[in-house]
Amino acid sequence: MERFKEIKCAAETLGAGFTMSVYRTDWTLVCLLIIVMVGAEVQETISPECKQFLYMGTPPRGLEEQQLKKICQFYAGKPRFITLYDSINHIPVYSAYTFKRSDGFKKVDVPWMYEPQLSTVSGPREMEQFPAANVHNIFEDSQAVLDDYSNTVIFERGQLNPDEHQAHLDDKAATYTLTNVVPQVREFNIGPWKNYEHTIRQRLNNYCHGMAFVVTGVTTSGHMIRRLNVNRLAIPTYLWSAYCCADFDRNAPYSERSKFPAFAAYGLNDREKNEVQEMTVQQLEDFLKRVTYVSSTFQIFYDNCVPTNSADSSRLE
Numbered sequence: 001m002e003r004f005k006e007i008k009c010a011a012e013t014l015g016a017g018f019t020m021s022v023y024r025t026d027w028t029l030v031c032l033l034i035i036v037m038v039g040a041e042v043q044e045t046i047s048p049e050c051k052q053f054l055y056m057g058t059p060p061r062g063l064e065e066q067q068l069k070k071i072c073q074f075y076a077g078k079p080r081f082i083t084l085y086d087s088i089n090h091i092p093v094y095s096a097y098t099f100k101r102s103d104g105f106k107k108v109d110v111p112w113m114y115e116p117q118l119s120t121v122s123g124p125r126e127m128e129q130f131p132a133a134n135v136h137n138i139f140e141d142s143q144a145v146l147d148d149y150s151n152t153v154i155f156e157r158g159q160l161n162p163d164e165h166q167a168h169l170d171d172k173a174a175t176y177t178l179t180n181v182v183p184q185v186r187e188f189n190i191g192p193w194k195n196y197e198h199t200i201r202q203r204l205n206n207y208c209h210g211m212a213f214v215v216t217g218v219t220t221s222g223h224m225i226r227r228l229n230v231n232r233l234a235i236p237t238y239l240w241s242a243y244c245c246a247d248f249d250r251n252a253p254y255s256e257r258s259k260f261p262a263f264a265a266y267g268l269n270d271r272e273k274n275e276v277q278e279m280t281v282q283q284l285e286d287f288l289k290r291v292t293y294v295s296s297t298f299q300i301f302y303d304n305c306v307p308t309n310s311a312d313s314s315r316l317e
Helices: 025-040 147-151 169-174 186-190 193-206 280-291
Strands: 005-010 019-024 068-075 078-086 092-098 155-157 179-185 214-226 230-244 264-270 275-278
Touching: 068 169, 078 169, 092 179, 092 193, 092 230, 147 155, 147 214, 147 230, 169 264, 179 186, 186 193, 193 230, 193 264, 214 264, 230 280, 264 280, 275 280
Parallel strands: none
Antiparallel strands: 005 019, 068 078, 078 092, 092 214, 155 179, 214 230, 230 264, 264 275
8 A cells, every 4th residue: 555644845935834734655746736726726806707796896804814715606607605715724704695585495405515726726616526435635634524524413514605595506506515614503503593594584585675795704712623633623603694785675664674784693603692693784893803803994895885875864764
């Protein structure tokens, strides 16, 4: 049997400033490949075809870090949503998507997928189904794999872009990639957070006339899921979400109208005290500035989702 040796290739010549580890026999080939991969993974700007998932084509600001990767999630030949991915902690920081009116039907027969463009320089930009053979070591340095979730008794794969917020079957299928999921405590996932997702689906179905933009993300505090004595997945402390719908029903009941054009929420990813609290987007931003690292300029939606030429009187009774 072939012996594999650990090789460390410094990518500092390209200004990456970090070291990656792989297992191969051809040392020179591996070092060259990794140097190329570093340049391929980092997407400095979001392509125009993917900006459609962001309000005013603008991503949340104040979250930029070198290790975070901007992924335009492609499936069946089309872009489906955007994810800011932490390739060190192997979870998404947030997924940004456009809400599609739906009946909440879940497409649960979709195989879980991974993101080739995070792992290989020649990888396609479309997500792909995990291979049947156990060859996860090819790409598990850069992202989560199925084995990371196989023995997590209290955690489930929680989607940040949930399939029930999508209508077309391909849009639903695209949410089943591990670059869109985080370890979510089961009681929180099937309880308060799922109820919140239902509430938002019903609210946007009924009262949002135009496009609704949603950003759902996490905070972490250093706790990890380990596999084979190696830190693999960061465990979210909180899940948070915010939506923006500039064109809404101004004749809706005040209890609903007051939650437009934008509103937000967060919940503790735990078995207890995990109620989801709704609030304004600005209140959520202030909360996130207290509990996680974001810059003082942190803003989820461009210009706070204030519609052009709109009047604040639309919020009044």
